[in-house]
Amino acid sequence: MSDRFDLRRILMSLAAPALAIVVAVIVTSAILVAAGDPVGEVWSTILSVPRPRVVVAIINASIVYYISAIAVAIGFRMNLFNIGVDGQYRIAAFAAAVVVGEAWLPGPLNILLGLVVAMLAGGIWAGIAGLLKVYRGVSEVISTIMLNAIATILVAFLLRKVAFRTEGSNVVSTRPLTEESRVPGIQLIPGVSREVYGFLFLAVIVGFLYWFILEKTRFGFDLRATGRSETAAVASGVKVKRMVMTSMVLSGVVAGLVGMPLLFGQDYSYGSTFQPGLGFAGIAIALLGRNNAIGIVFAALLWGFLEQQSNALQITAGVSDRLVLIIQGVIVLSVVIAYEVIRRANVRFEQRKVAQALAEQGSMTKEGAPA
Incomplete structure (x- = not known):
């Protein structure tokens, strides 16, 4: 149970930055489309394998x-x-x-x-x-x-x-x-x-x-x-x-x-x-x-x-290299929002977990009570 909980907590922690990066990609791509810039070339350049000097x-x-x-x-x-x-x-x-x-x-x-x-x-x-x-x-x-x-x-x-x-x-x-x-x-x-x-x-x-x-x-x-x-x-x-x-x-x-x-x-x-x-x-x-x-x-x-x-x-x-400032800014903003979303999801999970434990304890008490 403890291992499962730790794994869930790790996955939830990783979900926030992953969600932020996905949102940053979507928002930046939308900006590129609106500006008429080549979305595919931009991302292929940024995500390409850097040279050793880089x-x-x-x-x-x-x-x-x-x-x-x-x-x-x-x-x-x-x-x-x-x-x-x-x-x-x-x-x-x-x-x-x-x-x-x-x-x-x-x-x-x-x-x-x-x-x-x-x-x-x-x-x-x-x-x-x-x-x-x-x-x-x-x-x-x-x-x-x-x-x-x-x-x-x-x-x-x-x-x-x-x-x-x-x-x-x-x-x-x-x-x-x-x-x-x-x-x-x-x-x-x-x-x-x-x-x-x-x-x-x-x-x-x-x-x-x-x-x-x-x-x-x-x-x-x-x-x-x-x-x-x-x-x-x-x-x-x-x-x-x-x-x-x-x-x-x-x-x-x-x-x-x-x-x-x-x-x-x-x-x-x-x-x-x-x-x-x-x-x-x-x-x-x-x-x-x-x-x-x-x-x-x-x-x-x-x-x-x-x-x-x-x-x-x-x-x-x-495309101007200043585009990366937009990407960085959106990532930070998305991270703040994503961590709050994940935090609230964790709180709801804990509340359901406690409610379920209390319900199970209540049912066991009733079953054990004398007729």
Whole structure:
């Protein structure tokens, strides 16, 4: 009976993302038909088997997206909406790039220093929103959105102050990292010159710690309990304000690591071409992965797959690669709806199960009663 119940629960959990993807395909196809675009060519391009070089690009994109989604998920599990991951990773990447670019320490220590600086910068920037919520009751949604804008302006201002211009280039950036301060890539696919980010292990560590702390420690239990019901958490002795502050700072600390694979494994400096929008992608991926460490892996891979496969749309199908944004948006919206549908179906199933058990117990009581 227990095995059957577990199997049913697993199937119901898989049904939600599967339903969301089916809905996304139907809606996107309807949009393509309405626009007069070739539906078959679009889907054959997106769903084609990626080339080895593209596979590496998908993995690299997924590494960054995964860390971003974990940062968001920490807040979500606490019922906090940290919309500010985008600003937090910008501040952190810039601070780390400036410090590591000075090469005050030898290679490995310099890399470690950059990671510490990034985590501190991200945690401090997120802590501002935490303080505003705890002591002034300011919604973290509003404060983190505003802090995103401030971070963008502040980094742009400071970048001009420390700008290092390379001859023959119009790109404004920090001082490039020295060779010994760069993290070498991993030759995952033989014959492909492009390498997987060496900070793949960083994403694995972040995911493991997220799972372990939330699921296996008292702090994680308190965090999840507070996210479900502040009243119950207070009754059990949890200091809610401290939990809110700690969760926001932890979310910011992880957000500080989002740009590290790019800084140490690809760009080697922070500049005007540093990849934007990673924080907002993390929100969608965390929702798609249901804030689960393993679920977010598949969500990040799906996000990276759609993103990379869309690059060929304009050439092969004559359709803008921005179509993938519609697909991603519909998937997220569909997931939210699908999980609610599945949740209600589970509730109805449990109610029927309890009613049936009560009816059976009642009939047995009647049969056993003396005449």
